[in-house]
Amino acid sequence: MKKFMSYLGIAILGGMISLGTYQFLIEPHQIQSEENVINFDQPKVHQTVAYNYSNLVPENFNFTEATNSTVNKVVNVKNVSTYSSPQSFFEYYFGQGSGETKKAVRGIGSGVIITPDGYIVTNYHVIKGASEVEITLNNNKTYQAEVIGSAPDSDIALLKIDAQDLDYISFGDSDHINLGEWVLAVGNPFNLTSTVTAGIISAKGRSLDESNNMIQSFIQTDLAVNPGNSGGALVNAKGELIGINTAITSRTGSYVGYSFAIPSNNVKKIVEDLIEYGNVQKAILGVRGTDITPENYKQFDDIQQTQGFYVAKVDNGSGAQKAGLQEKDVIIKLDDIKIRKFSDLSGYISSKNPGDRVLVTYIRNGQIKTTTVTLEKYEYYRIKEIGVEVINATDDELKAFGVKNGVKINRLLNDSMIADNLIGILITKVDDQPVKDINALRDILDNRDPYKPLSLTFTAPNGESKTYVFR
Template identity: 55%
Template sequence: MKNLSKLLLVSILGGALTLGSYKIFFEEEIPAGLPPVSNTAAEAIPANYSGNIYGTNADFTEAAENTVNGVVHVKNVAVFKGPRTMRDLIYGNHSGGKALQGAGSGVIISPDGYIVTNNHVIKEANEVEVTLNNNKTYKAEIIGTDETSDIALLKIDAEGLDYIPFGDSDNVKLGEWVLAVGNPFNLKSTVTAGIISATARDLNTYDATPQSFIQTDAAINPGNSGGALVNINGELVGINTAITSQTGSYVGYAFAVPSNNTRKIVEDIMEYGDVQKGILGIKGGSVNQRAIEELNLQTSQGVLVAEVTSGSGAEKAGLQEGDIIKKIDDINITKFSDLTGYIYTKRPDDEVEVTFLRKGNERQAIVKLSKFETYVISPIKIEVANATDEDLQALNVEHGVKIHRTLSPKLPASELVGTIITAIDNKRVSNVGDVERIFRSKNPSEEIIISIVDKNGQKQRMVWR
């Protein structure tokens, strides 16, 4: 088991790890500039087709030809002024210049130049350069990013581009053929083939928020980050994001953010400027053997509700501690990442039908999702959320925000998650907006002083320099 744990060491393509996922529930209105979801059922082969296209005679040439021009090479460029090295100083090179910080891939999603990539590919870039398959290079504007999901939206000034249409990642099947298209090791326009190995895969080892990825055995390596995972019809079903490896290179396990999740993030960034997060308002976990034995459960799959948040849509709809969620809308829920992978695609005030078991009896309830506000304090790698009245009462404090999750494996998540931050730089905070305002006006070089109340009710001050 220890060897297996070592094997499953997550190594991000391109040298960074930022995992997350969302997907989308489409409505009729589509934001300008973003093509509709591909609906090729009339002329294309469906995912559950039983013929030999998924057998040894599978032909990927059409899908490859239709997608290779829709994938670009993304370069993270640092711009500097004056001498950069001792050699520059000695030889009088004071003009400055550019340096490549990293590179990856991106997917053109509209003919007018919108491109999706991974956030870690363009993080901390002074400039972003995009090179098309025809060798034309453009400077790209960063429209928006979501660090949690590791998705970024870029825009180049171009028209009439080849693009890859979105497919429906909810419909991908285990064993279905897929292609990974990207630029591994700076090898432009590389296509590899594999199958869908798993769906709703959670890679979280230190994060309080379960993730939901498509797993594939298509060969993916550093440089594939932000590239396309497409089905046999040439439709985008995922954004290649991570691999599991002892060496940092492909060993058979690769992971992609589902395309529905990606599309929802893109639409939110384009319409709202940030990602809109809707939540049920429960805490819980996947049904496991211990829960089955201790609670005498009659099912081995689903999400066991451990707590219902006061004032949430779940509470108003009548969900209770001990309920077992089995289905949301038409999505079967077998584990917690199934639930988060679907709910995170929704927006506040969306309604979902929850099918659950209570004392063995199946019930349904319509839950209106509430808004989940968070803020990432990037310098110290934590994410905070608004604290509920119950959170504050439990620690006997009158105000503060809750540490929702940690973003670094070096931080003790078990100790920090759930604690209350009452002040930052000696300024009282009561909600996420207070935290955001403090850091918006703060000099990045200044030290950060955090006043917290830990899970034992003890007050502490922490200083980051």
């Protein structure tokens, strides 16, 4: 018995030693490995950039199907410029001779095939200023693309290549995406073709820098998007296109945590307009106002909610006026889309056509009401020579300015030659010819000698007029 107890004690002691040795030699390495992973993913204390933690894919979730159905439908887009290089001393100084024609790639981005016969959508900034646009498919076949049309305000361009039976991506419904929904970005960052990254939707209806004159209603994600991803696809788990990746916010020029995409419903509307009309048919609700926020809602009379769009003015003769909307109404919903701020409203209206009917839910005197508004066409004209957009002046505005004719400066374009304080004033004459409306303005500018200086007469609200000559 004593020998048995002795053997038992030795066995137990041996087991404890073995277990201790295992814990000492093996387990710390496993723990150290886990700590390395955690420390690698977490930002250091002194760093201020955002990090992407969303790549921890939920259990049993698989991106394979969406990736395989999308990767061949995204293309490489090259912006190619053509120029002449002088071949001699005389050509360099005197410009004589034809010179040697050379090509240079100005930029590389991505594009999305949306039809089997070769229509491709990309960002306008990807192909801006290109002499040629070169498309390379995922199978390395290369095509010259035709620019069908563009919408610089929305940063969208439509291209066409001579091909058939292409794999193409279907549009999803960007109005009904959800925060936290998993999404993929497919594109060519840093010219690395067919690159896929995963993340989640972080916000909807996001506004960026409004000084760039772009429509402000982006999908914000935490996807890794870098230069070269522009124009690529943002897709949901079913492989449907819900956005075109467009921008990042970064101090370095590379991804630091946030990326932005143009919603697919807006893209689809723009593409259809460019194919059918050659330009974008803009619809308007006919109201002007400001966002209601937790910081400013007390400034408005009898306003209790802390979000929505406050109507400061209803345009005369607009669909909103005909439907009964009034000043001080607060719009909180369009159809089934919640309106928290102007970017929600403008983003949804931008996906609609003139003549569409929209159910508007609003608050008046504390009561929730609804009305149906028929959207009207936004009539505008751009004087490219000076970089301004003008719209027709209303009868009330003409009366207030003390004039009988004129068009109103609505906003400045990126390359504008005039100052911001001229927004809202009237242009009453072009080359000493009275301007009745934008159609008359278009006729005058289309039929004038483009090599002659352009004379414009501006009229301020006090009735004072000044004429400027632009050369």
